[in-house]
Amino acid sequence: MTDEPDGHAEVRRLLAEARLTEPMPDDVAARMDDVLAGLADITPVRDAPDAEVVSLASRRRRRIAGGLVAAAAVVVGAVLVAPHLSSSSSSAGSEAGGVAGPAASRYSGHDTGKNQGHTKSLAPQAALPSTVTRDGRVLVRPGHFSADARAVQRQLRRNSISAFDSLQTVQCADVPRGGEGFAAEYGRAPAALVFHPVRGGSQVVELYVCGSASPLRSATLPAP
Amino acid sequence: MADDSPTDPSDAELLAAHVAGDPDAFAILFKRHRDRLWAVAVRTTGNPHDAADGLQDGLVSAYRRAETFRGDSAVTTWLHRVVVNACLDRLRAAKVRRTEALPDDLEDRGDRGSAHTASGERDDPELAAIADERRRALLTALASLPAEQRAALVLVDMEGHSVAEVATMLECAEGTVKSRCSRGRERLAALLRDRLAESPTTPRDPPHAEPDGGHARPIVETREAREGGAP
Numbered sequence: 001m002t003d004e005p006d007g008h009a010e011v012r013r014l015l016a017e018a019r020l021t022e023p024m025p026d027d028v029a030a031r032m033d034d035v036l037a038g039l040a041d042i043t044p045v046r047d048a049p050d051a052e053v054v055s056l057a058s059r060r061r062r063r064i065a066g067g068l069v070a071a072a073a074v075v076v077g078a079v080l081v082a083p084h085l086s087s088s089s090s091s092a093g094s095e096a097g098g099v100a101g102p103a104a105s106r107y108s109g110h111d112t113g114k115n116q117g118h119t120k121s122l123a124p125q126a127a128l129p130s131t132v133t134r135d136g137r138v139l140v141r142p143g144h145f146s147a148d149a150r151a152v153q154r155q156l157r158r159n160s161i162s163a164f165d166s167l168q169t170v171q172c173a174d175v176p177r178g179g180e181g182f183a184a185e186y187g188r189a190p191a192a193l194v195f196h197p198v199r200g201g202s203q204v205v206e207l208y209v210c211g212s213a214s215p216l217r218s219a220t221l222p223a224p
Numbered sequence: 225m226a227d228d229s230p231t232d233p234s235d236a237e238l239l240a241a242h243v244a245g246d247p248d249a250f251a252i253l254f255k256r257h258r259d260r261l262w263a264v265a266v267r268t269t270g271n272p273h274d275a276a277d278g279l280q281d282g283l284v285s286a287y288r289r290a291e292t293f294r295g296d297s298a299v300t301t302w303l304h305r306v307v308v309n310a311c312l313d314r315l316r317a318a319k320v321r322r323t324e325a326l327p328d329d330l331e332d333r334g335d336r337g338s339a340h341t342a343s344g345e346r347d348d349p350e351l352a353a354i355a356d357e358r359r360r361a362l363l364t365a366l367a368s369l370p371a372e373q374r375a376a377l378v379l380v381d382m383e384g385h386s387v388a389e390v391a392t393m394l395e396c397a398e399g400t401v402k403s404r405c406s407r408g409r410e411r412l413a414a415l416l417r418d419r420l421a422e423s424p425t426t427p428r429d430p431p432h433a434e435p436d437g438g439h440a441r442p443i444v445e446t447r448e449a450r451e452g453g454a455p
Binding site: 005006009010011012014015016017018019020021022024025028029031033034035036040071142145146202210216217218 | 245247249251254257258262266267268272276279280283284287288289291308355358359362363366376377378381382383384409410412413415416
């Protein structure tokens with residue numbers, strides 16, 4: 001310690017003395033507990049009994065028979081979700097193999113129904129990885145975020161992204177524009193899965209819970 | 225690292241359980257370390273309000289990004305990294321540079337945690353007053369440092385983490401941590417020159433950091449020792 005500049009040891013001693021040794025105050029602890037509880041609320045229903053495994057590709061081959069019955073829900077003044085509900089002719093749309101289209105829309109800011117009716121016909125697909133959906137939303141499991149995002153990405157690669165344009169509109173307030181957005185469900189929370197443009201051989205995918213401007217999850221995937 | 229009983233899950237096990245979907249695991253992990261994380265947040269930000277905000281940011285970030293933990297460091301190191309970075313981000317964003325309000329604010333909120341008080345200081349009001357004044361001066365001076373220097377000093381000299389650990393927490397080279405600490409100490413020594421000259425000579429055992437990277441070596445050097453042997 002003799003090579004220490006003059007005064008440094010004394011400074012270190014004073015710093016050590018100023019170490020905070022008392023526990024986190026109760027009010028702060030309660031606040032953190034609330035935060036954790038809030039996070040847990042949107043944490044995963046790992047095995048959704050009413051979910052079904054549906055190939056997005058097979059769903060995409062169906063005609064979109066949906067109008068937008070539209071249910072808009074304003075949650076805490078910040079969340080606006082307008083989930084697409086199938087018309088009566090496709091009320092079973094979320095049943096396996098029976099839906100008009102996957103839960104996807106571009107977050108272009110003016111996508112409400114604009115593409116309905118021009119779904120592309122698709123060439124037969126090879127066996128694709130399956131994506132779990134429920135009520136037209138991609139189910140993203142918190143414990144398998146990267147895997148679920150990758151599955152969607154793979155399907156995007158094998159199909160045409162534009163084929164997803166004609167699908168339901170989901171609006172999440174604060175979700176950034178740009179990229180390819182998919183209506184999603186994260187735990188029980190409405191969410192958006194946003195694929196950003198490929199850069200440098202990789203693609204960032206983020207998940208936003210509706211109502212939050214910050215991504216809840218993020219992963220960097222290899223470029224498709 | 226927490227001192228767990230054999231039946232308690234380790235930090236790494238708790239984090240893995242959280243990633244796997246255990247709804248309670250992260251809360252257990254956080255409660256295990258929250259007091260130290262709080263202390264670091266308070267000293268890094270300089271006040272309890274920003275500390276709570278920064279800690280909350282870090283908590284949410286750690287919760288959400290637990291999958292990114294690769295096990296290259298201890299879970300506690302990772303948690304500290306997340307929290308300190310959240311605090312630094314807040315400081316940068318707000319361009320906060322508190323130079324005066326911090327100590328008063330802390331002292332006014334005694335229930336929010338205060339610095340250690342040696343028993344002699346508790347018994348002797350005059351000593352206690354001197355110690356408080358010294359601590360105020362130190363925290364005021366500390367608050368005037370650039371945030372990165374402050375964080376390095378808090379983690380190394382206050383919390384007793386090794387330079388290697390702090391380099392991981394701050395995501396920089398060990399040399400950078402040493403440099404920040406050295407510059408920070410130099411600045412504090414200059415700011416506190418008068419106080420250092422009148423500093424009492426009965427320090428308690430501080431945490432176990434070495435000035436340049438070691439770990440677990442108590443600082444017991446006193447002013448007399450310095451005057452007697454050190455340059």
